[in-house]
Amino acid sequence: MTVTQPGGSTGLTVLDEVFTTARAESRAALIAYLPAGYPTVAGSTGLLTQALDAGADLVEVGLPYSDPVLDGPVIQHAVDTALRGGVRVRDTLSVVETLAARGGRAVVMTYWNPVLRYGPEAFARDLAAAGGLGVITPDLVPDEEHGWLAATEAHGIAPIFLIAPSSTEQRIASTTAVTRGFLYAASTMGVTGARDAVSDTARTLVERARRHTDLPVGVGLGVRSGGQAAEVASFADGVIVGSALVSAAEHGRAAVARLTSELAAGVRGNHTGR
Amino acid sequence: MSTTPGGLPPASAGLAEHGHNPDAGGHFGRYGGRFMPEALIAAVDEVAAEYDKARHDPEFLAELDRLQRDYAGRPSPVTDARRLSEHAGGARVLLKREDLNHTGSHKINNVLGQALLTKRMGKTRVIAETGAGQHGVATATAAALLGLDCVVYMGEVDTERQALNVARMRLLGAEVVPVTTGSRTLKDALNEAYRDWVASVEHTHYVLGTAAGPHPFPMMVRDFHRVIGLEARAQVLEQYGRLPDAVLACVGGGSNAIGIFHPFLDDTAVRLVGCEAAGDGVDTGRHAASITGGSVGALHGALTYVLQDEDGQTIESHSISAGLDYPGVGPEHSFLRDVGRAEYVPVTDAEAMDAFRLLCRTEGIIPAIESAHAVAGAVRLGRELGPDATLLVNLSGRGDKDVDTAARWFDVVDPASLPTEEPPADDAGAGEREL
Numbered sequence: 001m002t003v004t005q006p007g008g009s010t011g012l013t014v015l016d017e018v019f020t021t022a023r024a025e026s027r028a029a030l031i032a033y034l035p036a037g038y039p040t041v042a043g044s045t046g047l048l049t050q051a052l053d054a055g056a057d058l059v060e061v062g063l064p065y066s067d068p069v070l071d072g073p074v075i076q077h078a079v080d081t082a083l084r085g086g087v088r089v090r091d092t093l094s095v096v097e098t099l100a101a102r103g104g105r106a107v108v109m110t111y112w113n114p115v116l117r118y119g120p121e122a123f124a125r126d127l128a129a130a131g132g133l134g135v136i137t138p139d140l141v142p143d144e145e146h147g148w149l150a151a152t153e154a155h156g157i158a159p160i161f162l163i164a165p166s167s168t169e170q171r172i173a174s175t176t177a178v179t180r181g182f183l184y185a186a187s188t189m190g191v192t193g194a195r196d197a198v199s200d201t202a203r204t205l206v207e208r209a210r211r212h213t214d215l216p217v218g219v220g221l222g223v224r225s226g227g228q229a230a231e232v233a234s235f236a237d238g239v240i241v242g243s244a245l246v247s248a249a250e251h252g253r254a255a256v257a258r259l260t261s262e263l264a265a266g267v268r269g270n271h272t273g274r
Numbered sequence: 275m276s277t278t279p280g281g282l283p284p285a286s287a288g289l290a291e292h293g294h295n296p297d298a299g300g301h302f303g304r305y306g307g308r309f310m311p312e313a314l315i316a317a318v319d320e321v322a323a324e325y326d327k328a329r330h331d332p333e334f335l336a337e338l339d340r341l342q343r344d345y346a347g348r349p350s351p352v353t354d355a356r357r358l359s360e361h362a363g364g365a366r367v368l369l370k371r372e373d374l375n376h377t378g379s380h381k382i383n384n385v386l387g388q389a390l391l392t393k394r395m396g397k398t399r400v401i402a403e404t405g406a407g408q409h410g411v412a413t414a415t416a417a418a419l420l421g422l423d424c425v426v427y428m429g430e431v432d433t434e435r436q437a438l439n440v441a442r443m444r445l446l447g448a449e450v451v452p453v454t455t456g457s458r459t460l461k462d463a464l465n466e467a468y469r470d471w472v473a474s475v476e477h478t479h480y481v482l483g484t485a486a487g488p489h490p491f492p493m494m495v496r497d498f499h500r501v502i503g504l505e506a507r508a509q510v511l512e513q514y515g516r517l518p519d520a521v522l523a524c525v526g527g528g529s530n531a532i533g534i535f536h537p538f539l540d541d542t543a544v545r546l547v548g549c550e551a552a553g554d555g556v557d558t559g560r561h562a563a564s565i566t567g568g569s570v571g572a573l574h575g576a577l578t579y580v581l582q583d584e585d586g587q588t589i590e591s592h593s594i595s596a597g598l599d600y601p602g603v604g605p606e607h608s609f610l611r612d613v614g615r616a617e618y619v620p621v622t623d624a625e626a627m628d629a630f631r632l633l634c635r636t637e638g639i640i641p642a643i644e645s646a647h648a649v650a651g652a653v654r655l656g657r658e659l660g661p662d663a664t665l666l667v668n669l670s671g672r673g674d675k676d677v678d679t680a681a682r683w684f685d686v687v688d689p690a691s692l693p694t695e696e697p698p699a700d701d702a703g704a705g706e707r708e709l
Binding site for chain 2: 065068083089112114115117118138139140143161162166168171175186190
């Protein structure tokens with residue numbers, strides 16, 4: 001059942017390589033989020049390609065959803081635009097396929113209902129076939145996974161769950177136990193959006209996670225500059241940037257390339273300015 | 275338990291153990307649960323734990339009963355609608371008068387409970403979503419009474435069509451935030467309330483306004499509203515020596531319906547009929563009938579019937595009634611539908627407005643347009659069952675807030691004297707709109 005990629009690897013093993021490579025280089029991985037279909041399907045493929053070419057180790061392809069309760073205004077606006085443009089679930093899969101075909105590494109970030117409607121087993125199958133490596137599900141907690149773990153395992157892709165500063169030790173333990181690929185640590189209590197300062201809660205949360213798991217830990221929510229990326233990279237395995245890149249995307253591919261380069265330097269500990 | 279006038283069950287009786295709870299994860303059959311961000315799980319766990327303690331705490335229960343009796347005005351009466359009956363096939367139509375509660379609807383039942391719970395948790399701020407504004411007004415009221423800060427999220431479209439309630443909330447000291455995202459109605463107000471809560475959960479309780487959302491809200495909100503059915507069941511039994519043949523209520527999220535249905539669940543001969551808002555008609559696609567015209571999905575924290583397209587994107591709902599204009603429904607209703615214990619029927623805008631006018635004219639009661647959907651369902655069912663039938667209708671709210679909408683619909687005022695707004699999209703049957 002497991003989809004085998006060139007070289008006999010699965011989505012999961014390719015995802016593992018992203019982090020082992022970064023670790024070997026004594027740095028954090030840079031993970032860039034942009035939604036499929038923004039500003040258009042082709043446009044989003046171009047922007048994500050740009051992010052990969054400019055130094056992102058992995059991209060999160062956002063699957064636009066009508067009720068994104070964990071997203072702030074910047075990402076809401078982008079997914080609204082994508083949905084009004086008629087983007088479909090299959091478009092997200094085709095964006096992943098295009099990126100993977102040219103060697104890009106991609107996971108999908110999606111709210112649960114579109115997956116539920118598509119069929120979790122079918123979604124895992126089709127994403128694996130497209131070359132996707134895993135799925136981040138911001139509103140699915142493992143308690144409600146109902147066959148999702150089995151489906152992702154069968155197709156060799158990673159189910160990536162979130163932990164938050166409010167998570168109890170017990171929930172961090174149970175969530176990390178079923179997460180594959182990397183753990184997504186939501187650094188602050190709040191919705192997505194660029195913030196001026198990296199909160200202390202991020203470091204604390206990563207430390208708490210490490211007591212329960214050897215999984216790489218990616219930190220998301222609020223990073224927008226090379227300086228912040230460097231700061232997060234000093235204690236996390238992955239630096240996840242979303243809203244700041246979406247804001248840059250409003251100014252086109254060059255702006256995305258510029259910010260990605262700055263962030264990529266940041267995760268390597270080389271950054272100028274803030 | 276404290277006593278109530280007439281020896282009727284007090285509000286606290288609704289919180290007592292009964293045999294119809296969800297499993298530990300909040301599932302009613304396959305429905306319900308918690309489809310929500312991990313960041314909020316600790317908060318809903320805290321609410322669940324605190325509610326469990328509160329429902330067994332005599333002090334909490336006594337305080338709830340005191341407020342329900344001395345402040346909200348419980349129990350609410352049951353009115354025999356004799357002139358309405360003539361239009362309902364001669365069936366006896368009994369109205370459970372939740373419209374007579376303080377703030378004008380059933381919403382106060384839930385809000386007093388959750389506001390007391392907020393104090394117990396040591397939180398100082400409440401947030402709420404509102405559609406018609408009834409829940410927002412009730413929350414603002416309880417917040418004023420108990421000294422809590424209050425922010426109400428309301429879709430911009432709804433702030434326009436329910437301007438009176440916006441003014442009421444502001445008079446009560448609440449901040450009303452018009453929501454301009456998405457369809458700018460109730461579902462978007464919910465999204466915005468969640469976004470607030472995830473960042474404010476340390477000192478804020480989210481007073482969810484209907485028996486939907488993540489566990490424990492569907493169970494807890496239901497329990498706070500069970501007093502409606504407990505009272506009504508006792509009142510009908512005492513006054514008529516029998517149970518009703520059917521209990522009818524409007525269903526948006528479904529809190530007033532689950533409140534009146536629930537104490538009748540074990541009375542299997544009593545039909546439970548939920549009246550969903552069919553807008554222009556379920557077959558037109560412009561409706562809010564999630565059970566009749568929707569499919570199973572996860573929305574706002576629960577697995578339930580939702581209006582969605584083939585990609586799982588939420589479809590905008592349509593109803594003349596802001597309080598029913600929601601593309602989901604409480605998970606226990608989905609469960610009751612699947613097991614066949616309750617039935618859900620569509621009622622169009624036009625049918626609801628006919629019933630609205632009928633109740634005004636025959637009983638001197640101006641109902642909320644939401645509640646008029648249940649009245650329409652009763653008129654229809656009465657004609658089917660005939661004069662031997664006894665129907666209990668939850669008149670969940672009063673219609674003061676809807677006078678503007680109704681005046682437009684029936685064309686009873688000079689349009690020039692009203693603020694500008696688009697006329698109802700459907701002009702068919704305009705001749706029937708004369709009051």
